[in-house]
Amino acid sequence: MQLSRDQLLRAYRQMVVIRMFEERLHAEIMTGEIAGFTHLYCGQEAAAVGVCEHLGHDDFIVSTHRGHGHCIAKGCDVKGMMKEIYGRADGLCKGKAGSMHIADVSVGMLGANGIVGAGAPQAVGAALAAKLDGKGKVAIGFSGDGACNQGTTFEAMNMAVVTKAPCIFVFENNHYSEHTGFEYAVGTNRDIASRAEAFGMKVWRANGSDFFDTYETMADLLAYVRAGNGPAAIELDTERFYGHFEGDPQRYRGPGEVERLRKDRDCLVAFRQKVEASGVLEIAALDAIDAEVAILIDEAVAEARAAPAPALSEVTTDVYVSY
Amino acid sequence: MQLSRDQLLRAYRQMVVIRMFEERLHAEIMTGEIAGFTHLYCGQEAAAVGVCEHLGHDDFIVSTHRGHGHCIAKGCDVKGMMKEIYGRADGLCKGKAGSMHIADVSVGMLGANGIVGAGAPQAVGAALAAKLDGKGKVAIGFSGDGACNQGTTFEAMNMAVVTKAPCIFVFENNHYSEHTGFEYAVGTNRDIASRAEAFGMKVWRANGSDFFDTYETMADLLAYVRAGNGPAAIELDTERFYGHFEGDPQRYRGPGEVERLRKDRDCLVAFRQKVEASGVLEIAALDAIDAEVAILIDEAVAEARAAPAPALSEVTTDVYVSY
Amino acid sequence: MAVMTIRDAINQTIHDEMERNADVVVLGEDIVGGNGTAGGPEAIGGIWGATTGLYAKFGANRVIDTPISESAIIGAAAGLALAGKRPIAELMFADFVGVSLDQLWNQMAKFRYMFGGKTTCPAVVRLIYGAGMSAAAQHSQSVYAMMTSIPGLKVVLPTTPADAKGLLTEALRGDDPVMFFEHKAMFGIKGEVPDGEYRVPFGQARMAREGGDISIVTCGRMVKFAEKAADNLAKDGIGCDVIDLRTTSPMDEEAILDSVEATGRIVIADESTPRCSLASDIAGLVASRAFTSLKAPIEMVTAPHAPVPFARELEAAWLPSPATIEAAARRTLAFR
Amino acid sequence: MAVMTIRDAINQTIHDEMERNADVVVLGEDIVGGNGTAGGPEAIGGIWGATTGLYAKFGANRVIDTPISESAIIGAAAGLALAGKRPIAELMFADFVGVSLDQLWNQMAKFRYMFGGKTTCPAVVRLIYGAGMSAAAQHSQSVYAMMTSIPGLKVVLPTTPADAKGLLTEALRGDDPVMFFEHKAMFGIKGEVPDGEYRVPFGQARMAREGGDISIVTCGRMVKFAEKAADNLAKDGIGCDVIDLRTTSPMDEEAILDSVEATGRIVIADESTPRCSLASDIAGLVASRAFTSLKAPIEMVTAPHAPVPFARELEAAWLPSPATIEAAARRTLAFR
């Protein structure tokens, strides 16, 4: 598959936005200004972007506790997100969501979720809505290797098969659920994808640390699902560069593990190498993106810091549409 | 495998007890004397008995809403069960359980269950207890083809694999969950067993309308599990002769379906044919069992009818051990 | 006005609303019944008869038979609602809230708030509840207190066919998630139902009896029991206000307080168990906001702190009854 | 007596009881931490530090790290208990009751009753609960009212290290299922803990302050807030009884009623949302059983009927506080 120059630049930029957003959060959280639990997406950028670059705002995604990458990839406003994570009045969700519950239904991002596994059935529902509309739209449910053990995820897969919903289960296998290894917690006769396959859907596998592999495999998969063949699943092999949440001592990692991952499994490095080798993009263009995004993130943090806290009266608004 | 004459007679008797218990309930329910929802096990006798004839009282089973067969096969007192279903003071559970919640932990029968899928995790727990005790005991979780879609069932399978629990998932596929067909409701790439297999456990399949096939397949399976190899699953192809519950109009059945099943898929008929053909048992011995059991069931009903209702003070006892 | 059962009022309202609005979809277990069998779809047409005929008229994309997966049913309803549809999900028994609570409590109910008011989640969940049919501990519970406790959910309990229509229509026109409780022993109750468009606003109680001596506040099946108690008391010249709450969230606090201010005596009748119950909720309201009007201790008539037993005699003893309500009323009246 | 944190008191009590009784087993997510990783088991040793060191001492058969499957965790605990063991299951956040309610409510809690009193189900579930750490709507809830409403469950909320030991020991010696609530903002609280065997019976409240003018009834983290309010009121010569319920099921009704009979004025402080809450439960108790002693409307201090918001300022405004408790106390005292 041949991506246009614009497509390539856009994809790279999306990954860089996620990376810099998360790296910066990692630093800012140390200051104590940001409250709550934060789960960084660093290392998995190619997964979110490789999936979402295929989607329009009228396709749906449902995300997880590790949702920043999915939000950005699906088109949520980066400054609004930063303000949200800082708990500000003009955050994307008025400071009520924080890191774990960011959503923007207007771009088809139906929500990060603090409950592991809760999103999968919601993706089936969104897919059933898409099926009813009959315009070839799809819904994506992101799950981790830990979430794939939650009953809701299995129920959702079966229900998607039974109802022939255009639902895509994206399993980002980063080999850890919290501090427990994939090898321990996930019973399979091969992998997560083979479990999905046993529900009677077609499955794909890709390297989730490689944008091109993820993107191209998703192209195949989406052609299949958009054509009305029912649900599908994909397992993406990927890595997280930081701890489960900010504050995680990560004593479960092997010696030099993170350094090795940063060296061998960095999707940005891989992207640069590939486009440079093939000569489709010049490095200067990528550097320019890096510089531009760095400014964007600086601004996002500065604006978030300066933004007002929510009015206390907001505590009891937005529970109902009509009271 | 060669069963002794005593073993064969016992197995046949167990199946007959279940059959006559259920046929009689079917008739008695028409009188209006028996309250609540009753799900009859008629047609599936070979499954319960083919499994439970391998078990001791220190092996555990966890059952379903369609639990009478499992209870009888595991050794619950038949008269106590009848009284329970009639809601009597000296019923097996003092009239508080009724058909759907009969249990007798003293024989390793941890409960019928009105919540579809609820038993599977409990079987894992009982299996973990057996594993801790280290005496080669097992726990069996019975599930239907409908229950196999409930999140709890999947979670239980995965947890059993991860914890290497001596847990056996027995899937009785009678092709219906309530009024919906197996073909519609269960997404698979082959069958229920293949779904279990995808969790990384060894699986078996047998004809659940044939005592010998079920019994012999279970012998293999149990040797494997009791040896400490972790969990296993078996799918039993079987049939229910009555409706989902008593009162079901069964309009989803094909013309002549029940008659056909009663002719071709009756485990008692098959058993008689087999032992007669091989000459291991004479028909007179089986007839004697039929006659003896008929009396037992007559007595059970008569005693249940005559038994006293529970004292009203029982409403608030047995909630806690200590108040 | 046509006379019909609560069952038919619900069925007809769903038909009407599905015709009116193409976004309304229905999902649940065996709501079609017969899928994948020789009898084919609609061989049964819904366990409770409330969804009969929908599949034939609206087809598989809008009338979705599901596997036995309640979390996925409610989760899918939540997803459908976020994606712009108006799902009606059926929980065949309200007790199955046990296997689907997260999607009700932590998802559907919280989306609007968590997402800063920028989305709606107009899902209606029909929960079939209540004791009285010897369905025992796991199929007889009145789960409305638990749902009432959840910010973000509205809770509705129709007691007449007219209210069934009016409240269900209202639920389907509103933009909030609604828990619509249908008592399994009340489907057959008959009554007049207004023709054409008919809506009953939430948060407005119905005065089932006016009396002035005692306030009996109740909902669901207990309304009929309270009316019987009131009829008996009337024979002795004791007048009861019987307040059918209709919706417990929002709850018509004014109707309760106004009545208690007039009578000074209150009996709360609640089919559920006593702890952290709707009965105690109303007691708390009255004890904090109508304290000076109270002339007697608040009487709460509830089931005991025990599961629902199977045997007919035990279940009857477990349930509040017209007699226990009447006795409570006489106690409160006797208090000086 | 050693001085230690609530966290350490819990950890040590589990160690002691596991040593004492070979039937005690522990299960939950990441309670070992590090299984299947390069770091190996106990690389982390429990998210909350309450299970640290157990695996090394008691091994994988008794300290069971589970997948993320809360229904199966609670269900397995129920099965272990039916099979004669004494499981301690951890729900990492009490909010995960949402994905495991059935096994708590319809299974564990009901076995004894449904089975006619012929079995026990001695499972202890540790639920980490409460707001105050900006964990937002799905990780901050106080689920004790829902658990208190369930017949068959006992509900425990220790507020001191000594009570943590005494109540957890009691839970593990009893034969009923126990919901043991640990507030995530209270693990670090220090205090003296009796050495050796120490049990605190259920259903006996602790009088945290004695005052005589107003009864403040509360539990969990609100006890500290109530004590602060009481200290402030004491400066104005107003004496408060601060009743730490310790267990809400069984609940020490006598302690509440005795205090109210003496003071005539009650403030109930409850970290949870208001509808069908523990606050209303206690209000109902008092309004029906201590009516004649009451001199003022019952005051309930709770969170508002809204999910827990994320932003620090909003969460602080959502939570009851010493100030809101104090204000309620002054209101009730001002009432004549």
Ligand SMILES: Cc1ncc(C[n+]2csc(CCOP(=O)(O)OP(=O)(O)O)c2C)c(N)n1
């Ligand atoms: C129902 C539920 N159980 C447990 C948790 C605690 N928890 C949060 S994230 C997580 C691990 C998830 O692992 P995985 O799905 O692999 O996602 P990853 O963190 O690797 O992105 C756990 C156990 C939760 N939030 N919800």
Ligand SMILES: Cc1ncc(C[n+]2csc(CCOP(=O)(O)OP(=O)(O)O)c2C)c(N)n1
């Ligand atoms: C959680 C839950 N959902 C739905 C039901 C209603 N229900 C009872 S039995 C049943 C069908 C079960 O089918 P299957 O597992 O195949 O067992 P079978 O009835 O065929 O023995 C259903 C849907 C229930 N009791 N519990």
Ligand SMILES: [Mg+2]
């Ligand atoms: Mg992971």
Ligand SMILES: [Mg+2]
């Ligand atoms: Mg079946």
